[in-house]
Amino acid sequence: MRISRLYLPVPLASGADVVLDGERAHYLRTVLRLKRGFDLTVFNGEGGEFAARIGVCHREAVSLTVGAHRPDDRESRLDVRLGLGISRGERMDLAIQKAVELGVGAITPLFTERCVVQLDGERKAQRLEHWRRVVWAACEQSGRNRVPEVLEPRSLEAWLPEAAGLRICLDPHAVHGLRELAPPVGSVTLLSGPEGGFSDAERDMAVAAAFVPIRLGPRVLRTETAALAALAAIQTLWGDMAV
Template sequence: MRVSRLFLAQPLREGDRIHLDPDQSHYLRDVLRLKRGQGLTVFNGEGDEYAATVADLGRAGIALAIGERRIRDAESPLVTHLGLGIARGERMDLAIQKAVELGVTRITPLVTEHSVVRLDRARQEQRRLHWQKIAASACEQCGRNRVPPVEEPTALERWLPGRAGLRLFFDPHGAVGLGDLPRPTAGVCLLAGPEGGFAQRERVLARDAGFVAVRLGPRILRAETAVLAALAALQTLWGDWR
């Protein structure tokens, strides 16, 4: 039987007794349907995980007894920073969820010329917290113990300068494919556009910032599909799928 995993954004130590908040208690009791005495795995994003047991289950909530600390690394050796043009609702959620499952290291949501979604400052932080929660949930599912940070949404023009590593952006008219590129020595920085793609001005800015336009085959891929296809290909070429 598969052991359930739960992300807890707090310090964890062997022997601790943790009282869960109402949302976490609801998830364990009503979604996972765990009972008193059942085991699960908990982690806090710092790299390790802990065995845990449901010690108390009542109307006041659920308490967990924290057990043995386990060292287990599920991170890819390939460092990948994803600059992701903000897309609508479920498309953005899906891209972030699957990027985390595919081993992405860091995600920056980007405001681009063709972004359909426009967020004021208050909503930007609200959405960032939502996307960060999706990243944590993806780690619960896929077995990662380090949760990739989802950074504050940033304008593309502000994000482009100073990026490190092999810098790539997706362009159906790109002159090269991923297999034509040299093995990166300092990670990969990926730039993916929103539903409408990049404006010509943004393509020029990306090239001026050292980004190489790469094609992902002869077909036009949706924004979220391009992200997943590229990350899977990178893991095959240079990551932990080799």
């Protein structure tokens, strides 16, 4: 039977007993349906993971005994940062989930001219928390022990000056592909647009910020497909699969 993995954003140490809070306890007991004596793997995002065993598991309390530490590292050797135009509901969730599986190091949701999602105040805070939970679950599923950060949503104009390393902007109208770029020295910053793509003015801003427009092929890809296809190609060329 596959050993379940659980993200616990608390200090962890071999031999310690950890009492789970309501949400994590509910997830372990009701969703994973684990019981007393079951083994699992826990991690807190600080690197490596721990064996653990459930000591108490009932409606009133769930606790774990933390076992041996395993310094497993499944991170990409390439630091990739993703600026992602905000899209609706499940499309955004899918893009974030799969970006984590593909080894992205950080994600910044971006407000753009053609963004159809309006977020402000409490709703923005709720969506940010939701996206971070999508990342946690993707790390649990994919085996990652470092948790990529989802940064505060901001405007494209405010985010562009923060980009570093090789800067790539996905643009179906571009004439060059990824294979034409020199391998990056350091990090990669990938910019992917929302539903409806970038406006001409936004493309010009990206180019002025040293982003290289890149096309992924002759077909126009959906917003959630474009970012994932680019991440997979980047990892193949320069990251996980590069030799």
